[in-house]
Amino acid sequence: MLANTRHGTLHDRLDGIEDRGRILLKGGHVVDPANDVDRVTDIAVDGGHVVETGDDLAPEPGDRILDCEGLLVVPGLIDIHLHLGDLFEVSTQPIFEATQDGVTFALSPGAGNTLMAPALLGAEVDRGLPINLGVFIGAANLLGTMLSVDEIITMLKGELDPEIATTRMTRNPITALTAPLCIGIKDHMGHFIQADDRIDAIYRITSEAGLLYMSHTQDPTHAERVVSLSNGRPVHLGHATAAGSGSHGDPVESMARVLALVEEPHVSAEFVTSMLRPSLGSREGLKMTKASQQLAMDALHRGDVDILISDGQLEATMKGFGDTRDNIPAILEVAESGVLTLSRAVATMTANPARLLSERTRNPWWTEKTGHLGAGALGNVTVINQHEKRAIWTLVNGEIVAFESRSVRRGAGAGGWVSRWGMVRRTGVGDLVAFDYRR
Numbered sequence: 001m002l003a004n005t006r007h008g009t010l011h012d013r014l015d016g017i018e019d020r021g022r023i024l025l026k027g028g029h030v031v032d033p034a035n036d037v038d039r040v041t042d043i044a045v046d047g048g049h050v051v052e053t054g055d056d057l058a059p060e061p062g063d064r065i066l067d068c069e070g071l072l073v074v075p076g077l078i079d080i081h082l083h084l085g086d087l088f089e090v091s092t093q094p095i096f097e098a099t100q101d102g103v104t105f106a107l108s109p110g111a112g113n114t115l116m117a118p119a120l121l122g123a124e125v126d127r128g129l130p131i132n133l134g135v136f137i138g139a140a141n142l143l144g145t146m147l148s149v150d151e152i153i154t155m156l157k158g159e160l161d162p163e164i165a166t167t168r169m170t171r172n173p174i175t176a177l178t179a180p181l182c183i184g185i186k187d188h189m190g191h192f193i194q195a196d197d198r199i200d201a202i203y204r205i206t207s208e209a210g211l212l213y214m215s216h217t218q219d220p221t222h223a224e225r226v227v228s229l230s231n232g233r234p235v236h237l238g239h240a241t242a243a244g245s246g247s248h249g250d251p252v253e254s255m256a257r258v259l260a261l262v263e264e265p266h267v268s269a270e271f272v273t274s275m276l277r278p279s280l281g282s283r284e285g286l287k288m289t290k291a292s293q294q295l296a297m298d299a300l301h302r303g304d305v306d307i308l309i310s311d312g313q314l315e316a317t318m319k320g321f322g323d324t325r326d327n328i329p330a331i332l333e334v335a336e337s338g339v340l341t342l343s344r345a346v347a348t349m350t351a352n353p354a355r356l357l358s359e360r361t362r363n364p365w366w367t368e369k370t371g372h373l374g375a376g377a378l379g380n381v382t383v384i385n386q387h388e389k390r391a392i393w394t395l396v397n398g399e400i401v402a403f404e405s406r407s408v409r410r411g412a413g414a415g416g417w418v419s420r421w422g423m424v425r426r427t428g429v430g431d432l433v434a435f436d437y438r439r
Contacts (some may be wrong), residue, residue, distance in 0.1 A: 010168025028068025076380025126430020
């Protein structure tokens with residue numbers, strides 16, 4: 001495979017072989033909960049998508065083969081609560097660190113995100129990121145314009161009259177065009193305590209525009225208030241394990257109060273992977289007690305909560321309560337302890353978040369293209385060494401972006417921009433004003 005010289009002549013060993021053949025993942029233990037697969041088999045990825053699964057797939061000229069014998073192969077991890085790019089992170093590389101830990105889709109729920117966030121982070125995707133990335137808009141910032149609630153709903157549906165946008169929302173046409181490319185809205189009781197009518201407005205907006213409403217869940221009183229105002233409209237309780245830290249009252253009582261809320265069919269929740277590990281959490285974040293952690297484990301076992309997230313990165317300036325380095329260990333440990341089967345554990349960061357996003361956005365794209373390894377799915381794959389509890393390969397849209405917990409630079413442009421509408425590989429903001437595209 002290596003270029004070399006012989007008898008004074010340059011030999012290109014790859015000459016005549018297509019630069020982009022398939023990627024074959026051979027001989028791995030594939031766990032794909034959405035398709036009820038739990039066995040050793042092969043997977044073929046081509047053109048950014050999974051094209052075939054089956055036993056002993058025959059290599060073809062130009063194929064790149066990944067030897068996955070003895071490794072666990074799962075759909076690319078989906079982390080729907082991972083702070084990336086918050087406060088314009090410049091001192092660390094949390095996005096690259098996330099892919100090194102097997103994350104292929106990440107949704108960044110910055111409570112301070114303005115309507116400019118899709119343009120700002122979308123431009124970074126355009127310039128080359130190795131991850132599929134989307135953002136939430138901060139609730140207080142969304143309601144900070146002159147737009148009425150009805151006009152905000154119209155705007156988020158991509159239907160707002162441009163004249164209204166420029167006179168009541170923003171003078172920046174880039175912001176006006178890209179603002180609807182968010183995935184949801186996040187309220188944060190630690191940043192802003194909002195009046196009942198404003199919380200009701202967020203429910204109206206997310207329910208009618210098809211967005212995910214994520215609420216900062218740490219103080220059980222706040223969570224109870226938000227759910228009481230829902231009137232049956234969907235809400236997602238972010239990092240619900242934070243209530244079990246005791247930061248706002250007795251940890252066991254607080255955790256129990258929050259878990260009582262998820263008994264309502266329109267209320268979903270997520271747990272932080274770091275908080276489910278034997279350490280009970282991170283010294284840089286929040287730590288549960290053993291008793292409150294047990295309540296969370298019981299809820300996982302019952303299926304009351306079936307989504308895990310990291311809320312990281314701890315190395316970033318804008319820290320969460322956990323870290324993506326704990327995602328794979330937590331998935332494996334809840335399976336090893338018998339809290340979940342391995343398939344159900346893998347589903348907490350694959351099929352289950354894909355299902356939630358599909359339901360809340362009313363878009364089947366999420367379950368058709370993400371969270372599974374069936375034919376037609378995007379080529380997002382996480383290959384895991386179960387003994388070391390870490391990612392060996394991370395594939396994003398059919399490109400290898402990380403290997404042996406290190407970033408692969410040629411995969412830096414593999415990612416795309418995700419929204420309630422699905423995914424685009426570029427938003428176009430990063431191209432301005434270098435190019436003028438003509439049809």
